[in-house]
Amino acid sequence: MNSLREAARERFGKACRVCKICNGVACAGEVPGMGGLGTGAAFQSNMQALALHRLQQRVVHQVSEPKLSCTIFGQELSMPILGAPIGGIAFNLNDFLPEAEYAAAIVNGCRQAGTLGMTGDGPNPGVFNGGLEAVRLAGGQGIPVLKPRDNEAILEKMQEAAAAGAIAVGMDLDAAALINMTRAGQRVGPKTKEQLAELKRHAPLPFFVKGIMTEADAEACAWAGVDGIVVSNHGGRVLDYTPGTAEVLPEIVEAVDGALTVLVDGGVRSGTDVLKMLALGADAVLIGRPLTVGAVGGAAGVALVLQKMAAELLAAMVMTGTASVEDVTEDILW
Numbered sequence: 001m002n003s004l005r006e007a008a009r010e011r012f013g014k015a016c017r018v019c020k021i022c023n024g025v026a027c028a029g030e031v032p033g034m035g036g037l038g039t040g041a042a043f044q045s046n047m048q049a050l051a052l053h054r055l056q057q058r059v060v061h062q063v064s065e066p067k068l069s070c071t072i073f074g075q076e077l078s079m080p081i082l083g084a085p086i087g088g089i090a091f092n093l094n095d096f097l098p099e100a101e102y103a104a105a106i107v108n109g110c111r112q113a114g115t116l117g118m119t120g121d122g123p124n125p126g127v128f129n130g131g132l133e134a135v136r137l138a139g140g141q142g143i144p145v146l147k148p149r150d151n152e153a154i155l156e157k158m159q160e161a162a163a164a165g166a167i168a169v170g171m172d173l174d175a176a177a178l179i180n181m182t183r184a185g186q187r188v189g190p191k192t193k194e195q196l197a198e199l200k201r202h203a204p205l206p207f208f209v210k211g212i213m214t215e216a217d218a219e220a221c222a223w224a225g226v227d228g229i230v231v232s233n234h235g236g237r238v239l240d241y242t243p244g245t246a247e248v249l250p251e252i253v254e255a256v257d258g259a260l261t262v263l264v265d266g267g268v269r270s271g272t273d274v275l276k277m278l279a280l281g282a283d284a285v286l287i288g289r290p291l292t293v294g295a296v297g298g299a300a301g302v303a304l305v306l307q308k309m310a311a312e313l314l315a316a317m318v319m320t321g322t323a324s325v326e327d328v329t330e331d332i333l334w
């Protein structure tokens, strides 16, 4: 891991300092770049919200081999940890890898670790297409995530995702105000619940909405019948001063009451963080920035970061007497 971090520091240049703790402090306001928008408060809230939770240490029990596997969108995964979509390597990360190679490192690295990686979208068609190609070459073992374009454009790209054999397809609705998409003639915007229902009706694959931060939006997604949501503030990159995702997760889980799959991301840096998110009600988590460091070592580097987190998760489950990731309750929180 240390050699990966040193290599990343060199290859990322000024775009990311590869801090010991990736918390959004040094890079506040660096968008483009790897930081959070504006003051960086939303990125930092993700970290602070997770840090507020503490775990009950329990060692008088019989859980010595906890179960890490789970099923998400009909796919059995070795761990409840997926790779988050990250696009725009050219302008966010010093162009350290061509877009398609970055996507391939994430998708293949996640596969090597027994889980799934997501790919992004952006104004440059190479972002979505590079991701799609990586998913296709991986026999469909990956998940493309689309920007909230016009429904017609989304449905067209969903068909391409289905033709590539993808497991599911997502839409990061929290990219609704991304000016660089609209400037490039690819209009994005918010969607009504009726528009979401239209997407779900015609979606050829399990369809989820990424960027949900309130009960009302989550309920609208459930009304529209979508298969899942990702509780996310886009790593603090789309709106300054949102709460942390760990703060809003429990009320969202309660509001949807099992109607759809609930994933979450934002500031998850260790297996212990993963366990906290599961205790707060998530079915699985996504990892964003830490996997970019892994990607410096290609698919093997990505797999290494995931395996390290899985090992930490396993140890934390033993230390809290948690038998299965599919059955984590908030009782393990102190």
Ligand SMILES: Cc1cc2nc3c(=O)[nH]c(=O)nc-3n(C[C@H](O)[C@H](O)[C@H](O)COP(=O)(O)O)c2cc1C
Residues within 6 Å of the ligand: 033, 034, 046, 084, 085, 086, 087, 088, 092, 119, 120, 121, 122, 145, 171, 172, 210, 232, 233, 234, 235, 236, 237, 265, 266, 267, 268, 286, 287, 288, 289, 290
């Ligand atoms: C440089 C960068 C690019 C991103 N690009 C996308 C994208 O194309 N699509 C998307 O849904 N999310 C995108 N995200 C958000 C991530 O998927 C994820 O929500 C966020 O990074 C999670 O927080 P973490 O990095 O603290 O783990 C991007 C994030 C970063 C840092």
